[in-house]
Amino acid sequence: MQDLGKEAEQCHSSKLFLGEDIGCWGYDLSSGTGWWSKEAQRLHGVASGTPLSLQFIKMLLGAEEWQKFVDIDEQLEQIDRFCIQYRVKQEGQERWLEATGERIDGEMLAGSVRDVTAAWNEQEQLRNRRLEFDLLNRYLERTANTVDLQEIVIDAQSTVRRIMDVLIFGIFVYSDGRFYRVIPDRVDEQDEAAAFSDEHPLAYRTVQTGKIVEVPIEEYPDLQVREYLLHTKARKIICFPIRGDGRTIAALSVAHSQNVGITPEQCEFLRTLCRYLSAQIKNAMLFEQVKKELKERTRAENDLNTIFDESIDFIATIGPENKFCRINAAFIKKLGYPKRILLSRPFFEFIDPLDREYAHYVLRQVRTCGAMRGFCHRYVCIDGQVIHLEINATLMRGEDSLVMIARDITNQKQIEARNLELERSFAMEKLKSEFFANLSHEFKTPINIILSSLQLLTMKLKRSGTGDWSEDYKKLCSYIEQNSYKLLRLTANLVDSTRIDNSHLALRLERCEIIPAVQESVASALPYAETKGITISFAASLQEGTSIDCDRDMVDRILLNLLSNAIKNTPEGGKIQVLVSASEKEIEVAVKDNGGGIPIELLPYIFERFCTTRLGGLVRRSDGGGLGLSICKALVEMHHGVISAENNPDGGATFRFTLSRSLHGGEPVGGVATLKQNLSRDNHLKRAQIELSDL
Known part of the structure; x- marks a missing residue:
């Protein structure tokens, strides 16, 4: 073993390794024993003096890293040198080591080991940066021509999840005073949760302040949302502002499960993504606005076309x-x-x-x-x-x-023209009525003076004696009186006709028995009929004492006018009948004669003013102003009745008029009284003289 260590140190000091932090090792393949220096032991985090064996290395590294050594062992028959990088854990931290070795004298391996953690981290950062760069490039390629905000959100979410453990992802837009989350049609189940609803307070704060907001899940303000996020194992929520045109237009929000928070590299990546999102969101919002305006314009054009066509x-x-x-x-x-x-x-x-x-x-x-x-x-x-x-x-x-x-407006113009013509006609009629009324009033004064003077003259003649000259005066006075009454009757008819047109003639109702009233009128006409040898008979088919509410003077005037017409149109020796009958609702009075009747062409117009002018060249058989029957018709209608005329089958004509029994008396109805309405009952014969003056 000492020889193995010396050879390893010689190899370390001679040509293979430099640096004080490099440990050396040796291993005998035949015996399965090895040696490593104190520095090598320190790098592996083991106590000094710990023997080196493959079994110890396997236990120290774990299965994943041990597999790297197994792979090298399988290649030793073909290679003389090798280099391997592997991870070890020391005091809870990972360390990357690099071991190199070569075969010496067949069964002997010797080499060195060094700490390459810093280099490994730099390479890892470079790899991550390359990955981020590739992700951003691919994201931009996918979304370069995309103006659909939902598709942009989907691609952004997919890109972010490639570099960090994101549980919930959302983009919130602030536009036209409205704050809302862009929810794609295709979303993950977690993103459908209410955790990132439109009321997301952190995202809203980010939009308002333009700053990054990060809080632990435990500090999230909404209790219900907080419980849901804890259930998803989320640890923190962070929101990034998305700025455009000098203001914050949106916020990117993620809920992640990383205990230590996001790394500076991840933070920078999200910042970069937000810069890209800024332009894309603005373009998408502008596209949506244009699309909305185009849709509204199309709808407006369609509406206008519909209005135009229909x-x-x-x-x-x-x-x-x-x-x-x-x-x-x-x-x-x-x-x-x-x-x-x-x-x-x-x-x-x-x-x-x-x-x-x-x-x-x-x-x-x-x-x-x-x-x-x-x-x-x-x-x-x-x-x-x-x-x-x-x-x-x-x-x-x-x-x-x-x-x-x-x-x-053709019809309107025609109506306006007709109305103008009617107004002109009305003005002419009014002018004519006023003319006749004024003319009639002008006639009254001299006629009344003539009559008054005549009455005085008659009284003096009666006192003066019975000489021949007085008879001549009496005859002349009679002519004067009769023609004065004619003028007075004509004048009264003109005045009353005008008052009827202007609705100034009113009823003065009183309770009267119908039979005596009719008999009195008949009696007034008898002297005039007898001068022509005409007889007048009276018949009543109703009970004595039958009374109605009527204007006595008007009824008397109606009957006298009809009797006057009958006498004028009945030849000498003729007969006139006055018939009175009653029903539940009305009283009927008929005046029947056996004269020449009414001309057929005149019959439809008999109750119109001046109807006799329709006879053309026919000679009038007696005097009359042509107003009497039209006034009779108006007076009858004021009594809610009707008047009619017909020719009798055996000759002559019959005039009928009715008086309604539904009228009720009481205080006299106000209005302008006619001249004859002002005459007293005692002067009834004088009234008859006026009405019958044209006989």
Whole structure:
């Protein structure tokens, strides 16, 4: 053994090794015994004097490192020299040793051993750097043309897990005030956990501060998340800021199980990855924004196209050449021209020639001011029809084209024209009514003076005697009186007709028995009928004492007017019947004569004003203003009744009117009273004289 040691030391000192930290060793293959120096023993972490044997080395190194020696032993027959690197544990730390040796005199091995831990670590760092470089290069190759944020996250996660033991990985983005985690469609089961939800406080703090945040799992603020992370054997969470455009736009967060935390090399790798992610996330977010805007624009264009095509309004765009660029279906259908013709000609050609100069002015205004609203053009359709369009026109931004939206207001224009004509007619009618009313009032004063003077003159004639001259005066006074009553009747009819039109004539209801009221009117007309040899009969088919609420003066006036017409149209010796009947809801009064009847062509208009003018050249058989029957109709309708006229089969005519029994009396209804309504009951005969004055 001493000889083996001397040979080994000679080999060590002569040519093989240099350096004080190098130990030497020798081994006899035939005997299986060996020797190693104190330095070699120190390097292996064994006590001085420990014998060297293969069995001891196997026990010292463990199975994985021992296999390296086994491999060398199998090659000793073919090689003279060898070099082997292996790990040993000393005081809980790993140390890399390098042993070299050569065969001496056949069965003798001798060599040296040295500590190469520093060199090994440097090589390991170089390998790791090369691995990181390769990983980053491959990551960039995979994601160079990727704008899908989810795919970027998936590749980043895969890359990080190649260099460190990551349990949970996540990237959180802060955009437009919104903080959220990018969750790929394809994720690991662990990443689906709520541990890295959108409420991740550490990632949010990183985004807000722009600094790396690292905490042990035991200090994580959320208890539920903390328990889950401990269950996954995670030790720490670290978040890296991802910066872009001078601000933090995202955060990369990992939960790892490394007891000592991440190494400086791993930290630098993650920093580098974050720099790459910065540009990629910005591009991806920009792509998403562009895609969203494009989607919204496409949807808006589709909506606009739908509105354009389906709108019932008329929509068109007009280009720089003053031609239609687009025109919707409703507009095409309305104008009637083929679409190719509408798009090939200046739009002025479809406007009414009278409006073309104004259309040129409008076009200049729109292109100068940007918009013009509420103007009207007349367009000429293919069938020659002229339509009125109300149009809003707006200049399209960045273009010399404009869009016009129009709607058909032809009917509105026609209605406006009709309304204008009606207003003019109404104004003329009002003017005419006011004229007649004023004229009637102007007539009343002199007529009343004539009548008053006539009454005084008559009284004096009665007192003056019975000479021949007085009979002549009486006759002349009678003529004057009768014609004054005619004028008074005509004037009253004009006034009342005007008041009816203006709704100024009102009922003055009172309770009265119908039979006595009718009999009184008949009695007033008898003297006038007898002068022509006409008899008037009265018949009632209702109970005595039947009463209704009505305007007594108006009913008297209606009946006297009908009796006047009957007397005028009945020949001498004729007959007139007045019939009164009743039903549950109304009272009916009929005046029947056996005269010549009503001309067929006049019958439909008998209750209209001045209806006798419809007879054309026929000679009027008696005097009358043509207002009496129209006033009768209005007075009957004020009593909620109806009036009618018909020719009798055996000759003559019958007039019927009804009075509703649903009216109720009480205080007189306010209104402007007619002249005859102001006459007293005692002056009933005078009223009859007025109504029958044209006989």
